[in-house]
Amino acid sequence: SYNAQKGEAYECGIPTRGVSMAQFKVGYYLYAILFLMFDVETVFLYPWAVRMRELGVEGLLCIALFFGILVLGLVYAWRKGALEWK
Numbered sequence: 001s002y003n004a005q006k007g008e009a010y011e012c013g014i015p016t017r018g019v020s021m022a023q024f025k026v027g028y029y030l031y032a033i034l035f036l037m038f039d040v041e042t043v044f045l046y047p048w049a050v051r052m053r054e055l056g057v058e059g060l061l062c063i064a065l066f067f068g069i070l071v072l073g074l075v076y077a078w079r080k081g082a083l084e085w086k
Contacts, residue, residue: 027082027084027085027086031082031083034077034082034083037073038070038073038074041066041070042070045063045066045067048062048063
């Protein structure tokens with residue numbers, strides 16, 4: 001049921017002017033999620049880079065596998081068209 005109080009601003013208390021409902025394309029959200037995902041995952045490469053000499057060949061293979069999964073995810077997103085602005 002509609003109520004006048006449901007239409008009021010509740011977060012900041014500042015009344016809105018005009019229509020406060022704005023729709024955004026889903027592509028913007030997908031782009032932002034992909035950016036955050038790859039940004040956070042590349043942060044995990046830093047500790048490996050610091051300890052690379054101690055990890056040896058096994059550490060290098062783990063980094064290569066991790067980086068390969070990142071590249072596959074990027075290629076998948078690219079082919080699906082999630083990185084294109086239309």
